[in-house]
Amino acid sequence: xxxxxxxxxxxxxxxxxxxxxxxxxxxxxxxxxxxxxxxxxxxxxxxxxxxxxxxxxxxxxxxxxxxxxxxxxxxxxxxxxxxxxxxxxxxxxxxxxxxxxxxxxxxxxxxxxxxxxxxxxxxxxxxxxxxxxxxxxxxxxxxxxxxxxxxxxxxxxxxxxxxxxxxxxxxxxxxxxxxxxxxxxxxxxxxxxxxxxxxxxxxxxxxxxxxxxxxxxxxxxxxxxxxxxxxxxxxxxxxxxxxxxxxxxxxxxxxxxxxx
Amino acid sequence: xxxxxxxxxxxxxxxxxxxxxxxxxxxxxxxxxxxxxxxxxxxxxxxxxxxxxxxxxxxxxxxxxxxxxxxxxxxxxxxxxxxxxxxxxxxxxxxxxxxxxxxxxxxxxxxxxxxxxxxxxxxxxxxxxxxxxxxxxxxxxxxxxxxxxxxxxxxxxxxxxxxxxxxxxxxxxxxxxxxxxxxxxxxxxxxxxxxxxxxxxxxxxxxxxxxxxxxxxxxxxxxxxxxxxxxxxxxxxxxxxxxxxxxxxxxxxxxxxxxxxxxxxxxxxxxxxxxxxxxxxxxxxxxxxxxxxxxxxxxxxxxxxxxxxxxxxxxxxxxxxxxxxxxxxxxxxxxxxxxxxxxxxxxxxxxxxxxxxxxxxxxxxxxxxxxxxxxxxxxxxxxxxx
Numbered sequence: 001x002x003x004x005x006x007x008x009x010x011x012x013x014x015x016x017x018x019x020x021x022x023x024x025x026x027x028x029x030x031x032x033x034x035x036x037x038x039x040x041x042x043x044x045x046x047x048x049x050x051x052x053x054x055x056x057x058x059x060x061x062x063x064x065x066x067x068x069x070x071x072x073x074x075x076x077x078x079x080x081x082x083x084x085x086x087x088x089x090x091x092x093x094x095x096x097x098x099x100x101x102x103x104x105x106x107x108x109x110x111x112x113x114x115x116x117x118x119x120x121x122x123x124x125x126x127x128x129x130x131x132x133x134x135x136x137x138x139x140x141x142x143x144x145x146x147x148x149x150x151x152x153x154x155x156x157x158x159x160x161x162x163x164x165x166x167x168x169x170x171x172x173x174x175x176x177x178x179x180x181x182x183x184x185x186x187x188x189x190x191x192x193x194x195x196x197x198x199x200x201x202x203x204x205x206x207x208x209x210x211x212x213x214x215x216x217x218x219x220x221x222x223x224x225x226x227x228x229x230x231x232x233x234x235x236x237x238x239x240x241x242x243x244x245x246x247x248x249x250x251x252x253x254x255x256x257x258x259x260x
Numbered sequence: 261x262x263x264x265x266x267x268x269x270x271x272x273x274x275x276x277x278x279x280x281x282x283x284x285x286x287x288x289x290x291x292x293x294x295x296x297x298x299x300x301x302x303x304x305x306x307x308x309x310x311x312x313x314x315x316x317x318x319x320x321x322x323x324x325x326x327x328x329x330x331x332x333x334x335x336x337x338x339x340x341x342x343x344x345x346x347x348x349x350x351x352x353x354x355x356x357x358x359x360x361x362x363x364x365x366x367x368x369x370x371x372x373x374x375x376x377x378x379x380x381x382x383x384x385x386x387x388x389x390x391x392x393x394x395x396x397x398x399x400x401x402x403x404x405x406x407x408x409x410x411x412x413x414x415x416x417x418x419x420x421x422x423x424x425x426x427x428x429x430x431x432x433x434x435x436x437x438x439x440x441x442x443x444x445x446x447x448x449x450x451x452x453x454x455x456x457x458x459x460x461x462x463x464x465x466x467x468x469x470x471x472x473x474x475x476x477x478x479x480x481x482x483x484x485x486x487x488x489x490x491x492x493x494x495x496x497x498x499x500x501x502x503x504x505x506x507x508x509x510x511x512x513x514x515x516x517x518x519x520x521x522x523x524x525x526x527x528x529x530x531x532x533x534x535x536x537x538x539x540x541x542x543x544x545x546x547x548x549x550x551x552x553x554x555x556x557x558x559x560x561x562x563x564x565x566x567x568x569x570x571x572x573x574x575x576x577x578x579x580x581x582x583x584x585x586x587x588x589x590x591x592x593x594x595x596x597x598x599x600x601x602x603x604x605x606x607x608x609x610x611x612x613x614x615x616x617x618x619x620x621x622x623x624x625x626x627x628x629x630x631x632x633x634x635x636x637x638x639x640x641x642x643x644x645x646x
Contacts, residue, residue: 136287136397136546163560170556174404177551181402 002046003038007061010084011077016061018053021046024114024259025087028053029078031096031238032134032176034060036168041244048252049091054081056101058175060168071097071123071179071187075104082112091255095119095240096212097180100187103224107193115258117202117251118220120212120237122185124194126219131185132211135177147236148208185212194223200258201227204250206235206242228254261600261641263634264354265313265626266322266513266609268332269306269340272616273298276539278330284543286329286394293330303333305619307343312623314348316630320385321348322513322609325357327391328398331540338372345379352383354609356457356478359391361406362399366413366434370420370441377446384445386452387478388414392459393548404552407463409433421451455511460490461554469497469505476607478511484582487512488603495604507606512599515584515611518628522587528621529586530575536615537573589632596633597640608637 003020018038026049028035028042035053045051055062056074067073078101082090091114094102099121106116122131132145139160143153161169180186201224205217214231221229230250232243240247271294274285282289310321323340326332334340337357344353353376358369377384390410396403412431416439419429425440445452456468457478468475477494479487491510498505515533519525549559571577578584585595596608612629613622 135550138544138546163564166560166563167556170551170559173551174556177402177404181396181404181551182400184400 003042003051008084011080013057013065013077014063015057015081016055018042019051021049021051023049024255025050025052025090026255027082027087027090027092029092029094029098029101030056030059031094031098032172032180034168034172036060039241039244041240041248044244044248045251049255052085052087056098056175058178059172064171064175068175068178071101071104074101074179075108078105079109088112089114091115091117091258093117093119093251094121096237097122097176097185099123100185100190103190103194103197104187106197106199107190110197110199113199115200115202115255116197117204117254119204119239119247120206120209120214121203121216121220122180122212123187124191124216124219124223125183125186125188126216129213129215131213134211135173135181145210145236146238147242148206148234149236149242152236152242191219191223194220195225197224198226200254202250202254203227203229204239204247205229205231206237206239207231207233208235209237211237261507261605261637262319262607263630263637264320264322264352264607264609265310265318266324266356266611267306267310267613268324268326268611269302269334270536270540270613270615271299271330271333272302272618274330274539274616276535276616279539279542284394284547285331285540286326286543287397287547289330291328299333306613307340307347309613309619309622309626310340310344311347312626313630314351316626317634318351318630320352320354322354322356322385325355325359325389325391327359327362327395329394338376341376341384342379345376345383348383352385353380354385354387354455356385356387356455357389358387359389359395360413360417361390361409362395362401363413366416367420367436367439367441369413370417373417373452374421374441374443374445377452378443380446382446382452384447384452385455387455387457388417389457390553393550393553394543396550396553397547402552403550405433406553418451421445421448457513458490460486461558462493463555465490465494466497469494469501469509471501471503474498474503474505474509476509476511478513478607478609480513481515481583484599484603487582487599487605491603491605507604510603510605511607511609512603512605513609513611515614516592516629517584517586517612517614517617517625518589518592518633519624520588520628522591525587525591526575526579529584529617532615532617532621533575533578533584533586534573534615537578540615541573589628592629592633593636596637600637600641601644 003018006017058064092102099118100123143156147153203220205214217229235243323337325337327335337355373386420441426438429436455476458464468477495505517529612625
């Protein structure tokens with residue numbers, strides 16, 4: 001695996017980065033389980049892009065800053081990150097709460113973005129369409145509900161975390177709670193401003209998502225003007241893991257179109 | 261030492277086979293398990309028991325707060341305290357609640373407590389807690405801000421009770437232009453006694469023992485060794501602050517059953533204490549410890565400790581650990597005298613009804629305890645004090 005790790009201090013907060021590949025910049029924003037490892041989909045994307053994967057403040061090896069109270073703080077922080085890294089025409093890709101975060105960034109300032117990809121994003125609410133209660137699920141329920149293909153769940157359950165790993169899991173859960181406990185995984189104001197997103201947007205969803213149901217896909221598509229929805233069948237909440245090849249193909253094709 | 265009769269008011273008519281389909285008596289157990297006709301009977305029976313404690317010479321009675329569960333039916337404990345305020349004459353009334361972080365407006369507690377304090381002419385003991393983890397699921401309040409909200413709500417209530425109104429409160433979670441609670445508290449020198457019930461936490465002890473507060477730390481349902489450890493910690497913290505903690509700053513709350521003989525006590529208590537342990541307390545870790553409820557460090561500790569001994573609690577295991585005192589009057593006197601002299605707590609809160617314990621056994625327990633245990637311990641501890 002060809003990637004490098006670094007820690008950078010941005011707005012007083014130490015952030016861990018993984019980076020790999022060359023090409024147009026692609027900033028990947030992880031979901032609630034963090035981004036401790038360089039995943040196969042990152043490696044594949046790195047064949048065509050300069051892939052930049054930070055761990056958000058409050059997650060993994062990054063600091064938990066005093067100022068972090070909610071998603072709005074994180075979104076403004078990432079505008080600082082984009083400035084700090086001097087990124088321009090960046091392809092922003094985010095999964096789950098990282099997808100929510102990406103949309104929050106885009107409605108604040110999209111001048112440095114080339115495209116936006118949101119993967120099963122949290123962030124809005126469709127009344128009656130209930131998200132999974134990830135805070136009440138135990139380890140087994142979480143693993144089983146994350147994936148359509150249960151061999152992924154079994155792999156996850158076969159390797160229980162070390163003490164250090166458990167600390168990271170609990171740190172990630174705490175920050176996830178800060179961002180998303182109440183209101184549950186959404187910002188009541190976000191849907192009102194998604195129309196401001198003018199960069200080309202790809203929405204990817206697993207057809208069998210038990211965390212944020214695929215029924216949210218059409219709602220996102222309808223709220224973002226220049227957007228396209230791709231639903232991957234037989235796939236759970238993490239298409240980039242469960243259907244990595246298809247995911248990379250979709251993202252690559254989309255960024256190609258968006259860059260033309 | 262002072263003696264209190266503590267009640268949880270469990271839904272004692274709970275269908276105990278609920279756990280064939282449901283993994284907890286909390287949060288998600290359907291409220292269709294609750295029959296209001298039985299609820300009517302139970303509430304009135306339990307209030308009678310609390311009133312009876314006044315007649316039996318207890319120093320105080322304690323009501324409790326939990327939400328959306330079969331374990332305790334007092335989501336709004338002030339309703340109970342209000343009912344008891346007029347029907348009791350001598351006892352202190354301790355409200356142990358209130359779960360401050362759950363509230364969007366903690367001034368409701370400042371008001372509620374002040375009303376009870378006025379009606380009773382100063383018999384209120386004001387409890388302040390964060391609530392247990394399950395409450396954050398039931399109420400939807402963010403546990404990641406539980407500590408912050410507790411501190412701030414406490415500061416707000418204290419300001420309401422001790423500063424002439426109207427005053428301004430500027431917080432992060434709570435903001436008021438006019439803090440001006442009517443009625444003022446009856447116990448206004450400086451405010452009603454504040455008790456801090458806890459399952460055991462060094463952060464809580466550091467805070468409660470601070471010279472600005474000197475609040476009574478109340479250790480709830482825990483083994484004797486845990487109680488001893490935390491109470492020593494309180495005394496050490498106080499000594500570190502340069503003062504000596506008094507017995508009045510330390511309390512212990514536990515279930516107790518006393519009967520004619522050790523054998524009778526154990527036989528009568530067994531199924532009811534085990535219903536309490538195995539059915540009413542039943543809760544998965546995700547419910548008990550939502551993120552932020554405790555620090556990541558103590559949560560890692562709790563998760564590994566639980567993994568270590570996930571064995572079922574029985575009457576034998578809880579008697580062995582000293583979480584439950586059960587026996588003849590002589591046995592109970594002996595244990596309490598020993599623990600009190602070792603640990604030095606000044607308030608003993610006994611849960612004389614627990615789980616499914618029926619009315620007649622509850623009354624018998626209360627009578628034997630108040631006649632054959634309390635007076636003896638009063639003498640012993642007052643001799644020691646003198």
